[in-house]
Amino acid sequence: MTESQGRYDVVVIGAGPSGSVAATLLANYGHRVLILERQHFPRFSIGESLLPQSMEFLEQAGLLQAVVEAGFQYKNGAAFCRGTEHDQFDFRKKFSDGWGTTYQVQRGQFDKILADSAGQRGVEIRYGQTVTAIEQLETSIVIDVSPEEGTPYRVAADFLLDGSGFGRVLPRLLNLEKASCLGSRVALFTHVEDNIRDSRFDRNKILITVHPSNPEIWYWLIPFSNGRSSVGVVLPRALFDDAIMAEQPTLQRYIDEGGMLSEILANALFDTPVGKLDGYSCDVARLYGERFALLGNAGEFLDPVFSSGVTIALKSATLAAAAVHRQLNGLQPDWEQEYAIPLKVGIDTFRVFVEGWYDGRLQDVIFSDNKSEPVKAMISSVLAGYAWDRRNPYVSEPARLSTLAELCRR
Incomplete structure (x- = not known):
């Protein structure tokens, strides 16, 4: 028999950046918040090169100090390489006001810092919990949960936020998924002991390299503060055949073809299994509904090329938390005007840049x-x-x- 385990002002699915920041903001407002997280932290995730705009959102939630004190790799820009062509963008020399520096982070540590800080602010977090169904009632939304251990249970909330990332819990349960307008691609990635001695490489910047003969293929190299780096290649889906191509040799073969990148990584030790993210671009029919909203990747994910994922996630958390707070106080926020439209301004800008990257x-x-x-x-x-x-x-x-x-x- 499914038992009931109380009622909360807000339940958040997922303890990643969007979920932890939204939950913290709502707890700061004085609301009772529960996070249901399927995995246990720390856990591996990509999306390791933050953008300076993210610092503002972390600061708003009161989470910035914990991140600053963690000792992550300082980042002040992005470097690009295409054959013999090179350029770099120093984010401190930008048009907009605000932060010009940020960090390259191991996401296992970064996400745990945010989640632990949310817990210290009064957010209740339960790990090893899988949301299996929801029921929308007149005065609440009820969430069915299957824990790793123990009996399935239900919790009720005035509002539900989905920060489940690529798990996309609510889009699946509510049939909200729709095809992305972006092409289908595969990302292969790993962490290496980089042993980089090449003076052309600036550890304060992410390096994005274009394949010498196919401009639709590109690589990332994200250095960490401990002598390790994240390295990955992004391919059009048509170039990767699951039946005959294994991830490890395919990644290393493409790195060998990577021109300056292969020279920079000449002494790297590939000591970690290679991961794969397949057909990652996704979209939804709508970002909100009666008593729920989608955050970050649970709503729409574009592409890893400009590291926009975490920034969009934190922006969505900031906008949604403000609207939820108003709704819980008996006001009637206009979710289209206060959440969907403002969020899509940035998403649409990044989308044009992503499309412009791939079409040249x-x-x-x-x-x-x-x-x-x-x-x-x-x-x-x-x-x-x-x-x-x-x-x-x-x-x-x-x-x-x-x-x-x-x-x-x-």
Whole structure:
């Protein structure tokens, strides 16, 4: 028999960045919050190169100090390589106001820091819990939970937030999933003892490298503060055959083809199994409904190329927490105007940049020899996560990227 285990103001599915930040903000408001997390922390996750805009959201929730004190790798920008072409964007030289530096983080440690800090703020967190169903009642939403140990149970809440990431719990349970407009791709990745001695590599920046002969293939190299790095390759789905291609040799073969990247990693020790993320781009029919909202990757995930995932997740948590707080206080927030539309401003900006990366427009801008410094500062702002700053012409009108690409090609 399923037992009832009380009622909360808010239940959050997932203790990742979006869930922990939303829960902390709501606990700061004085609400009773429960997080249900399927896994146990620390646990491995990718999305390790944060953007400076994220620092503002962590600061709002009161979580920044714990992150700063953790000793993560300092990050001040992004470097790009395509054959013999190189450029870098210093995020401190950007158009938008705000943070210009951030960190490269091992997500197991980073996510646990956020979750532990949420717990210290009064959020109740239960690990090893799988949400199996929900029931929307007139005055509450009821969540069915299957724990790793013990009897299945139900909890009730005034509001439910889904921060389950790629688990996408509510989109599956409520049939909200829809195909992404972005192409299907595969990411292969691992952690290495990097042993990098190459002076061309700046550990304060993520390195994004384009494959020498196929511009749709690209690599990331994210250095950590302990002499290790995250390295991955992103391929069009058509280039990866599950039946005949194993992850480890495929990743290493592509790294060997990576030009300067292969030289930088010449002494790397590949000591960790290779992971795969397949067909990761996703979308939903809507971001909210009666007594629920979707956060971060549970709503929409674009692509790892500009490390936008955590930033979008934290922005969604900040917007949603404010709207939920108003609703719990008896007000009637306009979820379309206060949550969906503002969130999509940044998502749509990043989407144009992702599309521009794969069709070559943004690559031609990045590797242009004749960029003006003011325009470069505007592009740098978007790459730093300030995709909601409507003062930036490439946010207010992202289609300007096509015109800029044409000018750079000339």
